[in-house]
Amino acid sequence: MGVDGRDLTYHRNWQAIRQSEMTGGVYHYYRPNENSTLQAQNYIQNVRLMPGDFVPILDIEELPTIQSMDRLKTGIQNWLNIVENHFGVRPMIYSHSHYYNNYLSAGFSRYPTWIANYSIYVPNRNWHCWQFTQTGYAKGIKGKVDINIFNGSAADLSLLTIR
Numbered sequence: 001m002g003v004d005g006r007d008l009t010y011h012r013n014w015q016a017i018r019q020s021e022m023t024g025g026v027y028h029y030y031r032p033n034e035n036s037t038l039q040a041q042n043y044i045q046n047v048r049l050m051p052g053d054f055v056p057i058l059d060i061e062e063l064p065t066i067q068s069m070d071r072l073k074t075g076i077q078n079w080l081n082i083v084e085n086h087f088g089v090r091p092m093i094y095s096h097s098h099y100y101n102n103y104l105s106a107g108f109s110r111y112p113t114w115i116a117n118y119s120i121y122v123p124n125r126n127w128h129c130w131q132f133t134q135t136g137y138a139k140g141i142k143g144k145v146d147i148n149i150f151n152g153s154a155a156d157l158s159l160l161t162i163r
Helices: 010-019 036-046 069-087 097-104 154-158
Strands: 027-029 057-059 092-096 113-116 129-136 145-150
Touching: 027 036, 036 069, 057 069, 069 097, 092 097, 092 129, 097 113
Parallel strands: 027 057, 057 092, 092 113, 113 129
Antiparallel strands: 129 145
């Protein structure tokens, strides 16, 4: 996350994904008050994607406190451009439904979306993934996990992976 954040369990978790039959992916938690270029470089320096992995994912959930929304949107677009140029694929945007609808939908509609909403809700636009709970369970994982629905077929899912 941000310009210097790293998940201490990333390598162990990524190895486990590689040994499973699941599609893996790596998201970047965007800090709205930090330099977008340095954040993109942090992601690029720490993530190695292979064919079959999800495209890069930008997680944006917070509002800025020291800059305008226009500057935030410029920074988000900068991150997306840098990461897309590096990996050669269009990244996906992950955000809560209210945040996405209120701040991002107008300017970022060309990007695939992963919407989080933990109520009885069905996203009302062309969404790709819907995270509907953070209190699920999965075999082999201790504690609660996020559960998601993909809006499409296996062929559609492959369009959101590295080729």
